[in-house]
Amino acid sequence: MDTARNASVPLYRRVYEIVVQRIVSGELRPGAMLPSETDLGAELGVSQGTARKALIELEQSGVIERRQGRGTFVATTTPESALFHFFRLRRTDGTQAIPEPLEETVRKRRGTAKEVAVLGCDKGSSVFEIARVRSIDGRLVSRETSILQARLFPGIGDRGPLPNALYTLYQQAYGFAVVRAEEKLRAVPASEAIASALEIAEGTPLMEVERRALDITGRVIEFRLSLYVTDDLSYNVTLK
Amino acid sequence: MDTARNASVPLYRRVYEIVVQRIVSGELRPGAMLPSETDLGAELGVSQGTARKALIELEQSGVIERRQGRGTFVATTTPESALFHFFRLRRTDGTQAIPEPLEETVRKRRGTAKEVAVLGCDKGSSVFEIARVRSIDGRLVSRETSILQARLFPGIGDRGPLPNALYTLYQQAYGFAVVRAEEKLRAVPASEAIASALEIAEGTPLMEVERRALDITGRVIEFRLSLYVTDDLSYNVTLK
DNA sequence: AAGTGGTCTAGACCACAAA
């Protein structure tokens, strides 16, 4: 911890950034165990308490997971957590609904102006478009369209059927862990195309969710537009 | 800190609960200054570091606010923070929209079965129903219906026009601070009554938000059903 | 100058999980 000048940035913050760098660089992969508080502190020349504070903040950011007696590990996006953490639909009785993918198309094309702006890539860049229709309890409930930078996800179109939880695939096959998502929700009428895809009447109210999925560094990994039929379902949020 | 037995609950957690009790009991009112870390620790017989940990968690819960050099204060629901913290609508360009109340009716009646269940009061209890229509940028955008236990909000119907930010009123006039809200969102068609109230076509897709507003102790203070026109607006959320 | 929260240290002990 002696290379950087002070600049009034707290020591524990530097420790935080160093650990993030190790994860981003691939030195620490998802699921890997971190050094203990004592060892990390010794290695970086800070006290155990300072290393601990950094680890606690990393845990609160969702970057790592800590378990008493076991150790500290780089957070893993399991299929379950990825699917349910960012999937907010519940049945009206409050129970978790499990969405099953039914149809899926993947194609590569040039990104629209909005898409490249959101993804932060150059104008004219290629993107992958993953479109899926999903059902819950045997009823068609959603159409989702995910846009990815083609440069970051080579060959994602040649893998055959994609898993239910795309975020697990992003992490395991491409090393991008989604830790945050920003969403904009609106109520919109079903267009003719959507209505036929979801077998509902044209004009049926749908919940439109525009999502930006971000990695540790704040980069937009995926830009997704979802449409949900909320007859028997609701989108649940807690504000604090 | 010597009265309670250990029971494996951390000391800082007890400090946390003691401070919450002082706020709930009215001993510490919103805006009041708390003792310093050192004084609080000395008073309760714990170290400054332990008192500090409790205060940090209280701050993360939104119960208190801390400012270096100034002190620690019971969180105040200002009209601005109350209005914007739990009001998630933004214009499509992302700028904050300011909702203006247009019409307002307050009436007292028996709570429905669902209402008394949500509010946790006895069957047949009286409730206040506050219905409001709001506009943004001169356009009608929402109809909100808030349900309150009449027992907890005496005379709220006799105050004349209510302020834009109801949560500030709840806190300042009745001592209930809303610190958390749980919401269920759906897309629904406008009924005939709603359509005429909001001057839109019947069947127009609306965003329906069912909110439970909770105080520190987790009690439901208000049960609110809102309907929003999301033509030019979106409901913004960040998932972490 | 005095008082506050913010950072950092060094060490002790407890609770939990795995070998």
Add this chain to the structure above:
DNA sequence: TTGTGGTCTAGACCACTTT
């Protein structure tokens, strides 16, 4: 038994705000 995270202490010093 060993190693991990979790709690708690006592004290030092820094940064910020107010008087």
